[in-house]
Amino acid sequence: DIVVTQSPATLSLSPGDRATLSCRTSLSVTSYVAWYQQKPGQPPRLLFHDASYRATGAPARFSAGGAGTDFSLTITNLEPDDVAVYYCQVRHNLPPGATFGGGTKVEIK
Amino acid sequence: EVQLLESGGDLVQPGGSLRLSCAASGFTFSNYAMGWVRQAPGKGLEWVASIRGSGGQTYYDDSLKGRFTVSRDNSDNTLFLQMDSLTAEDTGIYYCARDGRGTVTYFDLWGRGTLVTVSS
Numbered sequence: 001d002i003v004v005t006q007s008p009a010t011l012s013l014s015p016g017d018r019a020t021l022s023c024r025t026s027l028s029v030t031s032y033v034a035w036y037q038q039k040p041g042q043p044p045r046l047l048f049h050d051a052s053y054r055a056t057g058a059p060a061r062f063s064a065g066g067a068g069t070d071f072s073l074t075i076t077n078l079e080p081d082d083v084a085v086y087y088c089q090v091r092h093n094l095p096p097g098a099t100f101g102g103g104t105k106v107e108i109k
Numbered sequence: 110e111v112q113l114l115e116s117g118g119d120l121v122q123p124g125g126s127l128r129l130s131c132a133a134s135g136f137t138f139s140n141y142a143m144g145w146v147r148q149a150p151g152k153g154l155e156w157v158a159s160i161r162g163s164g165g166q167t168y169y170d171d172s173l174k175g176r177f178t179v180s181r182d183n184s185d186n187t188l189f190l191q192m193d194s195l196t197a198e199d200t201g202i203y204y205c206a207r208d209g210r211g212t213v214t215y216f217d218l219w220g221r222g223t224l225v226t227v228s229s
Contacts, residue, residue: 001171034215036154043204043219044146044154055217087154089215096168096213098144098156 002027002092006101014109019075021104023088026069032091033071035064038103039084047086048073080108111135111218113205118223125195129223131188131205136218139163139183142208144216145190147225149201157203158190159213168213195227 003026011019023033031051036044046055048064051071064073075082088101117129131143144159158169158179167179178191188205203223206216 032214043221044216045219046209046215046217049209049215049217089154091214096159097170098213100154100156103153
């Protein structure tokens with residue numbers, strides 16, 4: 001089974017900082033990675049799909065990329081509204097399925 | 110308005126069963142594969158099951174196969190999850206989600222979730 005590892009588990013930064021979140025997979029998933037933002041008490045919200053394609057409404061301060069087994073989500077000019085847990089999700093085939101990473105919690109100092 | 114609304118969550122005893130529903134509106138339901146994703150209290154997201162737009166094929170997380178059954182009624186724009194032989198480890202919020210493209214690709218629309226509690 002594919003293993004999806006997100007790091008760090010928690011990121012504590014100041015407003016205006018740049019946050020870089022990592023997502024690594026145990027097997028290549030080509031570019032089948034999505035990123036979600038989940039704020040407290042809310043359902044997840046899609047930010048990116050296919051590694052780097054921005055979802056409708058995702059702020060321009062967010063960017064994503066990667067391929068193979070290494071992927072990243074970057075938040076520039078961090079704002080208090082960005083406080084959330086961020087999850088990556090990979091798609092796997094044979095049979096089709098999905099696996100989520102454990103999440104990275106972004107906090108504001 | 111494009112939305113998903115889950116219902117059916119409840120307190121159930123270990124070994125019991127529960128059927129969740131998800132009512133879709135604002136989009137052509139039958140054109141989309143749909144899925145269920147759950148979240149245990151204070152934990153991360155876990156994909157549970159997905160079903161193609163036609164309902165012809167279903168997919169499950171290996172650990173759940175045999176206990177959970179996903180189905181849909183395209184005439185009523187509703188997704189279902191039948192859950193049997195429930196254990197405490199099944200406790201959590203169950204989200205209904207729309208597949209963005211194909212089947213089990215990414216989820217571009219989520220409901221607010223329904224809470225399932227398995228306890229005696």
